[in-house]
Amino acid sequence: MQLEALVIKFQQKDERAFETLYNMYSESMHGVIYNIVRDHDIAQEVMQDVFIKAWHKADSYNSSKGRFFTWILNIARNAAIDKTRSKSFKNSSKNLNADYFVDILPTQDNLDNSTDAIGIAKFVGKLAEKCKKVIDLLYFKGYTQKEASETLDMPIGTIKTHNRNCIKELREMVLN
Amino acid sequence: MEKEKYIASGILELYVAGSLSEAENKEVYNMMLEHPEVLQEVLDIEAAIVKLTKAAAPKDKVTFNSILNKLKGTDNDTKVVKLNKPKSNWSSYTGWAAAVILGGGLLWMNNQNSTLETQITEIQIEKDFFETQIEDLNSDLADSKKIINVFRDKDIISVPLAGQAVYPEAYAKAYWNKADKTVYLDLAGLPEPPEGKVYQVWSLTLNPLTPTSLGTIDNFKGDDNKIFNLENANESQAFGITLEPEGGSVSPTLEQLYTLGVIES
Numbered sequence: 001m002q003l004e005a006l007v008i009k010f011q012q013k014d015e016r017a018f019e020t021l022y023n024m025y026s027e028s029m030h031g032v033i034y035n036i037v038r039d040h041d042i043a044q045e046v047m048q049d050v051f052i053k054a055w056h057k058a059d060s061y062n063s064s065k066g067r068f069f070t071w072i073l074n075i076a077r078n079a080a081i082d083k084t085r086s087k088s089f090k091n092s093s094k095n096l097n098a099d100y101f102v103d104i105l106p107t108q109d110n111l112d113n114s115t116d117a118i119g120i121a122k123f124v125g126k127l128a129e130k131c132k133k134v135i136d137l138l139y140f141k142g143y144t145q146k147e148a149s150e151t152l153d154m155p156i157g158t159i160k161t162h163n164r165n166c167i168k169e170l171r172e173m174v175l176n
Numbered sequence: 177m178e179k180e181k182y183i184a185s186g187i188l189e190l191y192v193a194g195s196l197s198e199a200e201n202k203e204v205y206n207m208m209l210e211h212p213e214v215l216q217e218v219l220d221i222e223a224a225i226v227k228l229t230k231a232a233a234p235k236d237k238v239t240f241n242s243i244l245n246k247l248k249g250t251d252n253d254t255k256v257v258k259l260n261k262p263k264s265n266w267s268s269y270t271g272w273a274a275a276v277i278l279g280g281g282l283l284w285m286n287n288q289n290s291t292l293e294t295q296i297t298e299i300q301i302e303k304d305f306f307e308t309q310i311e312d313l314n315s316d317l318a319d320s321k322k323i324i325n326v327f328r329d330k331d332i333i334s335v336p337l338a339g340q341a342v343y344p345e346a347y348a349k350a351y352w353n354k355a356d357k358t359v360y361l362d363l364a365g366l367p368e369p370p371e372g373k374v375y376q377v378w379s380l381t382l383n384p385l386t387p388t389s390l391g392t393i394d395n396f397k398g399d400d401n402k403i404f405n406l407e408n409a410n411e412s413q414a415f416g417i418t419l420e421p422e423g424g425s426v427s428p429t430l431e432q433l434y435t436l437g438v439i440e441s
Contacts, residue, residue: 015244018240019240019244022240022243023240024226025226026237026238026240027229027230027233027237028225028229028230028233029229030233030234030237030238031229031231031232031234032229032232034232034233034234035232040234040236043234044236044238047238047243048238048242048243048246051243052243052246052247055247063205064201064202064205065198065201065202065205066191066194066196066201066205067191067192067218067222069192069222069225069226070191070192070193070222071194073194073229074194086266101228101229101232104232104234105231105232106231106235116227116230116231117230117231117233120227120228120230120231121231124228124231135228138189138190138193139193139225139228139229140229140232142193142194142195143195144195145190145195160185160186160187160189160190161185161186162186163186163189163190163193164184164185164186164189167189167221167224167225170224170228171220171221171224174224174227174228175220175223175224175227
């Protein structure tokens with residue numbers, strides 16, 4: 001089924017369409033959320049919150065405003081960041097500023113992981129350090145270009161082209 | 177060529193990341209509708225990001241059923257939704273609380289301010305009152321000094337006026353400065369004149385007895401020190417004070433002669 005049709009059905013509260021979308025994107029969201037909260041239980045809790053919120057707020061999605069993946073990615077990042085700002089989370093005094101997604105990619109020692117994920121981890125390992133960081137900020141953390149340029153100490157104009165080159169490399173590695 | 181440039185600009189990667197403005201999102205959407213290559217590019221970028229983010233997911237998967245169960249649970253029990261919601265609204269409640277505190281603070285300050293303003297007004301009135309008092313005292317003091325100076329003047333002629341038949345306890349004193357043709361009368365020993373009556377002061381020459389009015393004391397009640405001054409250019413030999421109807425009389429009513437004193441020559 002076409003994605004557009006699937007999304008429309010989801011917006012009409014079709015549970016099977018919801019399940020299909022869930023299967024398409026839930027693991028990605030889990031990865032994004034876990035990268036931010038770095039706690040398995042909290043990540044599960046945020047996951048449930050995100051998809052319940054998506055279900056309730058399905059009407060607010062409009063394909064002319066962006067990809068469905070981007071829409072749910074936004075919900076996930078915001079929910080995870082909100083969680084890290086909550087009092088209970090701060091009390092566990094986690095310092096996440098320096099962490100980025102590369103740290104949580106599976107290693108080959110961990111045989112429980114899918115070979116696909118291990119393969120990707122291997123590819124990502126080959127990316128330049130600056131690529132890993134820009135991808136982390138823009139996709140995993142939801143930084144704006146300006147915030148990314150400040151964090152990476154890189155002119156705002158070059159963020160776009162730099163990111164383009166990084167994603168190009170990533171695509172060659174993971175899609176072929 | 178246009179679309180290739182567009183693709184190469186890197187905007188589509190940011191589109192998938194969700195870091196574009198609303199207007200830019202709209203623009204990309206229109207480009208995707210117009211150019212299948214642009215749409216394909218977006219799909220490829222998205223697929224790469226989906227794969228990458230998936231690889232970061234922990235191995236303890238969250239099943240769709242757990243979402244569904246929670247969803248149904250919250251649908252049946254709306255209380256849970258209500259309990260959950262405020263958590264995410266924490267910052268907005270803090271905002272409201274801050275607004276209420278700020279509003280309260282402003283009201284309090286406003287109230288404080290008007291209280292202070294009232295106090296300032298009260299103090300201003302008090303200050304004006306004291307200033308008036310000081311002014312009065314100064315003026316009293318100046319009067320007193322003037323009187324003392326008058327009495328000390330070596331040219332002054334002091335004339336005691338004794339009480340007469342109509343009111344024997346009455347007494348008065350006249351201080352006559354011939355040089356500046358002024359007579360000062362100390363009338364503290366006279367009773368207050370009844371309603372409709374005033375004291376009239378007379379200059380007398382004795383042989384023959386000729387009274388000349390020096391004027392009436394119109395402000396007897398209102399004067400504190402009961403010292404009055406009248407002009408006297410006459411060659412007076414005596415002073416007399418009679419009680420006359422308001423406005424004074426042409427000639428003295430001798431039955432109402434209160435005090436009389438002869439000038440010692």
